[in-house]
Amino acid sequence: MVVLTADQVRAWDRFTIQHEPISSINLMERAAKCCTEWLCTNLPSSQSSYYIFCGKGNNGADGLAIARMLYEVDRQVDVFILEFGSSGTAEFQQNLQRLHPLPVGIHYIQTGSGFPIVPPGVIIIDALLGTGTTRPVEGEMRALIELINASPNPTISIDMPSGLFADQSTIPFSSVRAAFTLTFQCLKPAQLLAENAAAIGDLQVMDIGLLPRYLNQVQPEYELTGKTLSQSIIRPRNNFSHKGEFGHALLLAGSFGKMGAAVLAARACLRCGPGLLSCFVPEKGISIMQMAVPEAMVVRSTNSDHEKTNANDEHLGGDLPPLHQYQTIGCGPGIGTNPATVQLFKELIANFRKPMVLDADALNILSQNQDLFPSLPPFSILTPHPKEFERLAGKSANETERINKARELAKKHQLIFVLKGHHSLIAMPGGSAYFNMSGNASMAKGGSGDVLTGMLTGLLCRGYTPEQAALLGVHLHGLAGEFASADLGMESVLAGDISDHIAKAFIYLTS
Numbered sequence: 001m002v003v004l005t006a007d008q009v010r011a012w013d014r015f016t017i018q019h020e021p022i023s024s025i026n027l028m029e030r031a032a033k034c035c036t037e038w039l040c041t042n043l044p045s046s047q048s049s050y051y052i053f054c055g056k057g058n059n060g061a062d063g064l065a066i067a068r069m070l071y072e073v074d075r076q077v078d079v080f081i082l083e084f085g086s087s088g089t090a091e092f093q094q095n096l097q098r099l100h101p102l103p104v105g106i107h108y109i110q111t112g113s114g115f116p117i118v119p120p121g122v123i124i125i126d127a128l129l130g131t132g133t134t135r136p137v138e139g140e141m142r143a144l145i146e147l148i149n150a151s152p153n154p155t156i157s158i159d160m161p162s163g164l165f166a167d168q169s170t171i172p173f174s175s176v177r178a179a180f181t182l183t184f185q186c187l188k189p190a191q192l193l194a195e196n197a198a199a200i201g202d203l204q205v206m207d208i209g210l211l212p213r214y215l216n217q218v219q220p221e222y223e224l225t226g227k228t229l230s231q232s233i234i235r236p237r238n239n240f241s242h243k244g245e246f247g248h249a250l251l252l253a254g255s256f257g258k259m260g261a262a263v264l265a266a267r268a269c270l271r272c273g274p275g276l277l278s279c280f281v282p283e284k285g286i287s288i289m290q291m292a293v294p295e296a297m298v299v300r301s302t303n304s305d306h307e308k309t310n311a312n313d314e315h316l317g318g319d320l321p322p323l324h325q326y327q328t329i330g331c332g333p334g335i336g337t338n339p340a341t342v343q344l345f346k347e348l349i350a351n352f353r354k355p356m357v358l359d360a361d362a363l364n365i366l367s368q369n370q371d372l373f374p375s376l377p378p379f380s381i382l383t384p385h386p387k388e389f390e391r392l393a394g395k396s397a398n399e400t401e402r403i404n405k406a407r408e409l410a411k412k413h414q415l416i417f418v419l420k421g422h423h424s425l426i427a428m429p430g431g432s433a434y435f436n437m438s439g440n441a442s443m444a445k446g447g448s449g450d451v452l453t454g455m456l457t458g459l460l461c462r463g464y465t466p467e468q469a470a471l472l473g474v475h476l477h478g479l480a481g482e483f484a485s486a487d488l489g490m491e492s493v494l495a496g497d498i499s500d501h502i503a504k505a506f507i508y509l510t511s
């Protein structure tokens with residue numbers, strides 16, 4: 001699966017029309033057939049009446065073709081065409097002519113005329129606007145969209161919920177809110193934004209047979225993580241290997257009351273293959289760590305000033321252990337923002353120059369000390385959730401703005417940003433960006449992010465490049481969540497269960 005902008009999809013249509021070859025109207029027939037078959041297969045036959053709302057572009061042309069095909073399989077169909085000046089595209093006109101001889105009600109909604117009241121049980125097909133949406137909806141179009149949204153009838157949008165931009169956020173403007181969106185051939189960027197979830201509903205991708213070889217010549221604005229990509233990254237463990245070949249990671253995590261974050265990160269780190277793991281935790285957390293994660297070592301502050309160390313025994317503080325022996329460092333889960341910890345973090349940045357993983361309170365400290373940004377080791381991986389990113393980069397009006405800010409910061413400071421969410425966005429220093437496609441809502445629980453931090457630290461330590469660690473780690477984390485929820489159900493997965501299912505995710509990717 002790929003994600004392409006509206007322009008790229010239009011070019012893919014044209015490429016297919018030219019090289020298959022197939023006429024535009026016949027390609028549209030294929031698209032309409034896919035939608036009609038989906039409707040007939042997925043909606044109960046008792047729901048056999050449709051109100052199809054059409055614009056006068058090719059999205060509306062799809063609506064007219066679907067109307068004809070639904071009529072041919074004995075569905076009751078009424079078509080409502082919103083007049084807005086133009087005579088419509090050639091395909092619209094052609095499909096209108098094909099519909100005219102049939103006993104399908106064709107109604108024109110003129111400016112100022114009344115809108116229909118949709119009777120109960122009738123299914124609404126939204127074919128007003130598709131990927132050709134160029135501006136926020138207003139006037140009659142907006143009023144009609146509001147009518148559709150106000151009606152309790154199920155709405156199925158063709159290609160895009162009308163009003164929604166395909167490539168960027170639409171907020172604060174309105175769009176249709178669909179129960180299902182039947183989109184063509186590939187994902188569009190806006191379909192991956194959490195803020196559009198209520199507009200898009202359940203997204204179904206219809207394979208309308210666009211020629212795959214077009215993809216060889218296109219540079220997508222966004223790429224997707226997935227099994228093939230992860231499989232291309234994963235390296236086997238050599239039969240003769242020993243622990244020294246897989247690196248030694250250091251984790252800076254935990255504070256009084258938040259040792260769980262350290263334990264979760266440490267366990268997840270160890271599941272990703274590092275040779276050794278040491279954890280630098282506050283004095284009061286040492287025994288917790290030793291008992292909960294016997295496979296990890298614990299290091300304590302090298303500060304000889306016992307008073308200073310004891311004053312910080314609930315928080316990380318004092319002096320760092322010697323850092324040269326570590327391949328990488330994961331820092332942040334549960335550390336808090338105590339002044340002693342802030343000082344420790346500054347020393348860490350000043351003294352460790354290899355890529356590291358920064359999460360949670362490490363990001364909060366960074367937010368309060370923005371001058372540290374240029375000093376971060378290049379290719380470090382930062383994993384903010386939306387609130388943490390807001391603290392780092394200021395408020396964003398919408399998700400597109402947030403993503404663009406992350407992409408700019410990644411390029412400017414040569415960092416990797418993982419904007420966590422349902423489809424986490426990975427922004428690379430070279431400018432590319434990936435949406436993650438694994439994971440589910442069973443992971444929407446405290447501690448899931450700590451598990452990710454541990455995993456990324458483990459993968460970096462294991463010898464993957466930072467880009468590889470980010471792509472593999474984020475995808476693997478989501479897969480582990482999916483395996484956990486398959487075993488335990490969506491409600492009952494704990495963050496530790498994600499960690500306990502990393503093994504299954506690895507086995508799935510390597511078998």
Ligand SMILES: NC(=O)C1=CN([C@@H]2O[C@H](COP(=O)(O)OP(=O)(O)OC[C@H]3O[C@@H](n4cnc5c(N)ncnc54)[C@H](OP(=O)(O)O)[C@@H]3O)[C@@H](O)[C@H]2O)[C@@H](O)CC1
Binds near residue numbers: 058060134159
């Ligand atoms: N063979 C093919 O070509 C295939 C095409 N396919 C289908 O084509 C769809 C794309 O069709 P499309 O490019 O004609 O654009 P569409 O979304 O119908 O918009 C129409 C026009 O509306 C206008 N407009 C824009 N914003 C507006 C607004 N806010 N309020 C009011 N008007 C607004 C704007 O014109 P403007 O007014 O800017 O001149 C725009 O051109 C695609 O989603 C898929 O369904 C599939 O069947 C596969 C095969």
Ligand SMILES: Nc1ncnc2c1ncn2[C@@H]1O[C@H](COP(=O)(O)OP(=O)(O)O)[C@@H](O)[C@H]1O
Binds near residue numbers: 439
């Ligand atoms: N609905 C969801 N679908 C997919 N992944 C999710 C979902 N909810 C949460 N996650 C994942 O779980 C992790 C949560 O991270 P975060 O908010 O930092 O949690 P915490 O700080 O409690 O550890 C992220 O990696 C995120 O992508």
Ligand SMILES: [K+]
Binds near residue numbers: 162
């Ligand atoms: K639509």
